[in-house]
Amino acid sequence: MAKKVTGYCKKCKRDIELDDCREVAAERNKKLFSGTCPECGTKIMLEVDKIKSRNY
Numbered sequence: 836m837a838k839k840v841t842g843y844c845k846k847c848k849r850d851i852e853l854d855d856c857r858e859v860a861a862e863r864n865k866k867l868f869s870g871t872c873p874e875c876g877t878k879i880m881l882e883v884d885k886i887k888s889r890n891y
């Protein structure tokens with residue numbers, strides 16, 4: 836199951852549920868989510884830490 840991650844699309848200027856979300860490794864053991872805006876197709880990268888803090 837794909838995770839449902841909401842991110843801010845700069846093009847649409849609002850938070851949106853991302854398509855094609857996957858975790859990608861970044862520098863310093865950081866993890867990022869990479870997703871695509873379903874409305875305009877813009878690629879959106881999110882820090883996993885920020886997603887977690889938003890959910891709590």
Ligand SMILES: [Zn+2]
Pocket residue numbers: 844845846847848872873874875876877
């Ligand atoms: Zn968008």
